[in-house]
Amino acid sequence: MGLNKTIQNLQNGHAQLLDMMILMVDENRLPQTEVSYPKWPFEDALFRQIIELIPSPSKIKNAVFVDTIPGLKALITPVVTGSSKPFYLIGGVLVEEGTVEIVKKYLLEHPEGVHFVDHLEMFPIVSKEEKEEILSAFQQFSESIQSIYQSQQRVDVYQRKTAKTEWVAEQISNERLNLELLLHQFKELRAELDFIGLAVQKEHEKYVIQHFLDSSHAAVKGKEITLGEGFLGQVIVTEEYSYWTNIQEDPRLLPYKECGLFPRSLFCQPIKIGGQMNALLFGGSEKEEAQFDVTDIRHLASLIGIFLNQQTLKDSLNNHLLQLSTLNEIFSAMTNVENMKRVLYILIDMGMNILSGSFACVLYKDMQEESKLSILSRGMKNEFLNHYGRDLGKRYFGRENVEGANGVFYQHENGSLVYEMPITFRNQVFGVLSIGVQNEEEVIPYIPFLSSIGIAGGISISLLEKEHAPQSDEKMIRVLTKLLEKQQPAKYEQSMQAIELVGGFGQQMGLAAEQIHAIKNAIVLSSYEEEIWHDSIVEKETKDLMEQYYRADEVDHVAHKILLILLHHTGVKLDPRMKDDLLLHKFEEWESRSHMVEMVIPLEEQVAAGLEEEEIKEKLNLSNREMEVLAQVLNGLNNRDIAQSLFISDHTVKNHMTNILQKLGVTDRAQAIAKVYQMGYTPK
Incomplete structure (x- = not known):
């Protein structure tokens, strides 16, 4: 039998017992049951009119008689259901013994009473003693209904608890389950809880509030809890469940009041994993001295402990997997x-x-x-x-x-x-x-x-x-890059920054290594007139890309689009065709997410002193004259300048240079300079 039907049957029985009509309404006088015990068809409507005349039902706290119209009495009592708003039981209509003629005279003389005169004889006439008995019985009837509602609520709470427990048991291995959701599910079951939170250990004897749920949006998340300080710090010391009441004026609450939290009662349960305390579960009420179910709190703490332990194991596994994937990625990079x-x-x-x-x-x-x-x-x-x-x-x-x-x-x-x-x-x-x-x-x-x-x-x-074998175009690109650095330093810096972005974004967009290489070349080549480099560039990818850059009517290749986007980084006005292109938005998003900083530090300023002249001379088995020629080469002099400086012929300089290159194991002057500097020798 349903709850509503049970209450209706109980109401019908009391109506017959008390010989009066009864109806249950809410605070807006809307019926919650049907009228019980109307003897005549019109009495139902008549009773509802009486109900509308009852003044301010919400102010009535106990069972009382009220005069709807002077002399016509109705019974009313609140029914506390446990919900935020009560119901009201209304019974009547009754006339007190010895007042019938006076009531009739009043009804005839007042417009609002004329309608009830013809039905006055149908209303029960009761003595003062009978009124007291009816009032007492009506109060007991109200308490019976309250008990039914409270029993049903306990059943509902139990069923919700069972359902939530089953839900948690099913979800404990689900990756979507998190502590925030677990705390939310628990708080929903506990009307007495205004807030609930979890502090997790971050350092030795120091905890941080990581999760916090309440209705007032108190800003306590992230607050630190230190050993022995405040209510929660005390639990770190004792490692035992604690409960406090009447704490609204306690000085230990000051830091929390500053965050917008004003508890009157508070609990804290330590959470241990493997015998070690790892977290604190706490909660409380701001409205009253609430009583908290310790068993439920400890069950929740156990579930959180299982969850934290599971997360620790998962993090450990993920860490090992991360290490393996890192090594795999690095070794993969060796060949790719x-x-x-x-x-x-x-x-x-x-x-x-x-x-x-x-x-x-x-x-x-x-x-x-x-x-x-x-x-x-x-x-x-x-x-x-x-x-x-x-x-x-x-x-x-x-x-x-x-x-x-x-x-x-x-x-x-x-x-x-x-x-x-x-x-x-x-x-x-x-x-x-x-x-x-x-x-x-x-x-x-x-x-x-x-x-x-x-x-x-x-x-x-x-x-x-x-x-790393130089590409066929690499030498030309290097020359043009050096020339750009000397002639247009600002443009050079911008181009180098753009080139740095090519690799990462190109790989993100799935470009092949050849395409990425071509874009890097094209960034440098775009700074020069085409006739300067056209006959020297042989790589097909680079030539095709530059052909698109100079002559394409439409931008329909990814490499071409990326080139236009990156040239914008070198000071070139963004091609109008790229203004609303989706690739531009992807690049801007990727760049903001992948920002890196690069600085250049000259090696000469930080490397310790290298080889002295005698050491390099001995190491390379150079003669005195060969050492003099090498020093002049390192200072940037050509063969003619060296001949004039040393008062020897150009032919002699060439012979010395041939010997020097052979002893260094290199084929040209540039390689010789690089190798000598690499060995740590700098001419005075």
Whole structure:
């Protein structure tokens, strides 16, 4: 039997017992049951008219008689259902013994009463004693209905709890389940809870409120809880469930009141995993001294403990998978990558992810220009990066051999702690990976892995240096790049920045290595008139792309579109055809997400003093005159200038140069200069 039918039957029985009509309404006088015990068809409508005349039902707190029209009495009592708004039981109409003639006279004399005169004799006449008995019985009837509602609510709560428990049990292994959702489900079941939160351990004896749910939007999320301080800090010490009431004036609440939280009662349950406390579950009420079900709270704490333990295991598994995927990616890059920056990007990103670092950088020696060091970073401020990069260069590139070099912790003068891992192979340093960390303890478990990726990165770069064969157009592109640097420094800087963006975005868009290479070439070539380079460029990809750039009526190739977008970075006005192109929006989104900082640090300023003249002379087995000629070459003099400076013939200079090139194992003057500088010798 349903709840409504049970209440209707109970109401019908009491109406017959008390010999009066009864109806249950809400605060707006809308019926919640049907009228019980009307003896005549018109009595139902008559009773409803009486109900409309009852003044302010919401102000009535107990069972009382009220005069709807003087002399015509109705019974009314509230029914507390447990919901936010009560119902009202109304019974009647009754006339008190000895007042019939007076009531009749009043009804005849007043317009609002004339309608009831003809029905006056049908209303029960009761004595004062009978009125008291009816009032008492009506009150008991109201309490019976309240008990029915409360019992039903307990059943509903139990069913909801059972349903929620079953739901949690089913969802505990579901990846979509999270602590926020778990707390929300619990709060929904507990009307006495105004707020509930979870503080998770971040450091030894320090916890941070990570989750918080309430209705007033108090800003307590992110607040720290320290051992022994305040209510929650006390539980860190005792490691036992605690409950406090009448705390609204307690000074320990001041930090929370400043955040908009004003509890009157509060509980806190520690959550342990493997015997160690990892979190604090807390909650409370701002409206009253609420009583909380300790059993339910401990069940929730157990579920959260299971969830946190599961997340820890999952994070550990993900970390191992991340390490494996990182190594796989680096070794894959050895055979697929076009230049070593791709490897360095991997090291930066993976290093930060593994250690949850706040910043990271790689200082490295460029394969093409070994006279400078470059630095890539993420999360570092430029002023710190410049100073730190110079210091890093002095410490790692000022020595020839780094046999057995391991990662080290380094405390910078501004207080930042970093972990520095050399990128090496066969005692040669190719770069240094530096990651900002909070403390040494969090790094120690990952040191073997970081050493592995440092060696893998070194192998990758070493292979790239050996296997990097210049493309047929590379020499021409280098010349034009140098010319651009001398003649238009600003344009050169912009072009280099655009070229840096090609690789990452091109790969994002699925371009082949040949297409990316062609775009890089085209960025340089676009700065010159076509006749300057046309007869010297032979690579088909580059020539086709430049043909599209100069002559295409439509932009329908991805490589062409990317070229136009990147030329905009070099100061060229954006091609109108690209204004609303979807690829432009993808590039802008990718660029904002992948922003990296690169700074150049001249190697000469940071590398320790190299070989002296006698040392280089002895190492290369040069004669005194050959050493003099080599010094003049390093100073930029041509053969004629050298002959005049040393008072010898041009032919003699050529002979000396032939001997010098043979002893250095190179074929031209440029290679000779590069090798001597690489050996560490700088002419006075």
